[in-house]
Amino acid sequence: MLRLLNTLTIKRYIIFVLSTPDNHMKLTTKGQYAIQAMIDIAMHCSKSDLPISLREVAKNQSIPLPFLEQIAIKLRRAGLVKSTRGPSGGYILSKDKKQISLADIMQAVEGQINVAPNTSNNFEVTQELWQKLNRSIFTILKSITLEDLYFDSISFKASKENQAYIK
Secondary structure (H helix, E strand, O other): OHHHOOHHHHHHHHHHHHOOOOOOOOOOHHHHHHHHHHHHHHHHHHHOOOOEOHHHHHHHHOOOHHHHHHHHHHHHHOOOEEEEOOOOOEEEEOOOHHHOEHHHHHHHHHOOOOOOOOOOOOOHHHHHHHHHHHHHHHHHHHHOEHHHHHHHHHHHHHHHHHHHHHO
16 A cells, blocks of 8 residues: 555655644654655665665755764664775665664654653543554554655656656
8 A cells, every 4th residue: 555655645644643733743854864865775775786875865865964974873873774884885774675664764863753742740541542642653654664665766756757758
């Protein structure tokens, strides 16, 4: 089902799922850039065994390089990517696309996913509600893999190219 959605739809869906009325938790720019970078690295890894430089990822995704460098450090520490130094160095995925979930990426750069408001005067019922909501959101994010986003990105690019030919 997710493969039929385009990347923009998935981003809107994620933002909707993670947003609360008081904007306590939402997909930040850092989270968006991390997802974009991981998709770009996955695209590159499917075409080549060589690593891709952060400069190239930054250019492809229009991400400021210094910001991407900070994100890459977190992704590497979380074990989602491997880095290679040197003139032909760069980044590759450390696992198969199927084994990396959106939750893994988000937690690597954002920390613990939590939509509960920071109040100590919640009743037990509302605390349980927030816990259920957190578990549901985590389950959704865990179910979306980098492979899903990769195929979605490919189909979105193909549909854009076909639209260009139709006009």
